[in-house]
Amino acid sequence: MSDFIDATLAFPAVIFTFLLVVVIGYWIVVVTGLTHLDEDLAWLGLSGVPAGVTLSLLIALAWFFSLAGGTFVDSTPLRVGVLVLAVAASWFVTKLLVKPLRRLAPAASPSRHDFVGLPCVVRTGLAGNSFGQAEVTAADGSTAVVQVRTTGADVLKRGDKALIFDYDAGGEFYYVMPDERVS
Incomplete structure (x- = not known):
């Protein structure tokens, strides 16, 4: 268990570990009904799904990819490469996952x-x-x-x-x- 904690607190995963804690906190607030995030992330090519869902996927995947990649490399320059690859891979996979989720997203409410x-x-x-x-x-x-x-x-x-x-x-x-x- 200590190896896992060490890996989550090592660069580059530590960046996404912090963001993952923020995401978990956000969903706790959403589940309790205190707030919600309805913005769209069209500027990232991730439109059609509420930003809370999209950002959660993006951060969780980046955390996973950086955690997995960071365990295989030891030098800082290679870990920077893992960081870049983790961000790119998480964006790509999130884009693939958002496509089917668009059908589940509620249509804009009429005004x-x-x-x-x-x-x-x-x-x-x-x-x-x-x-x-x-x-x-x-x-x-x-x-x-x-x-x-x-x-x-x-x-x-x-x-x-x-x-x-x-x-x-x-x-x-x-x-x-x-x-x-x-x-």
Whole structure:
């Protein structure tokens, strides 16, 4: 057991041993629900999977490769070579592993701003500057009934087609205007 600990604390594995401890700490925090990391690592060619998963794979593999390679060499220049090879090999293997994981990653959650620019149909008797609801069809084909308001003197009737042009986060409603593309 002491040989294993010595190997994990020897160069180059010691670099990734520290990072592996950080990764384990990160996953403890994620499992307890305190935080999560949703960024994407497209700049490394590792897109489509949350950064927490990708970085965990990258660091764990680099640690393993540097630990395994470091046990076979004794000189510092060769250990530097092991470090470079461990980083390159971990990136390559992580890239291979991320491809099938992309299918398991959840799609980006829709935002209320996704409706801006879409047409809608008024569903209440009237839609004006203080009240109204309209039905909008999202890009995925699902529909939603949303709160809408007009600006100025525009008043829309049930069945009128309108265009959503802005979202008011404070009031949680969309600004609409008559859709002049339809007669």
